[in-house]
Amino acid sequence: MLELSRVDLEEIAIALADQSAYEHRYLINQQTGEIVFWTSDTGIDGETPVDLEDLDLICIDPLPSHVWYQDMADFARQVGDEQAGRRLERAIRGKGAFRRFKDELHEEYPDLLPAWTTFRDARARLRAVDWLESNLLIDNNTAARYRDEHPEPDVPATTA
Secondary structure, eight states: OOOGGGSOHHHHHHHHHOOSOTTEEEEEOTTTOOEEEEETTTBTTTSOOOOGGGSOSEEEOOOOHHHHHHHHHHHHHHOSOHHHHHHHHHHTSSTTHHHHHHHHHHHHOGGGHHHHHHHHHHHHHHHHHHHHHHTTSSOHHHHHHHHHHSOOOOOOSSOO
16 A cells, blocks of 8 residues: 555646546556656657556546536536626536636636635545545545545635
8 A cells, every 4th residue: 555645646636637648648656656657659768668568557547527527517506606606607518618617717707716726626636535545555544534634625605
């Protein structure tokens, strides 16, 4: 089992959110917690191609986009300012939801950006802990302790 303090939760969260092509992968060393970046052309050292199957590392497969979409929906629903919440909920309907949500925040509700970033990042770290637990890299007690010590942040009741 890894010590949670030896693992970069931010980096695992980035890997879990990576919705780009599969010519690259994030991998974790189950002994050290080190995360490496692999590409089909340059392997993990940036020079030597190597097959994933030849590595004694665990792939960090991205989570589906609907998981990350739910963060936007939950944030919009929790915003105390009804108008802001409705506009954010409307922004995430249909194709292009991620871009429209970001644009709505930046253009209409920039005062909510720090709260959104804090909310999104906290959820991403919790997902990283869940991933580590489900892959048996940390034990259940360590994961539960992290969740207890790092609850989801509150969403502002109103915009400034």
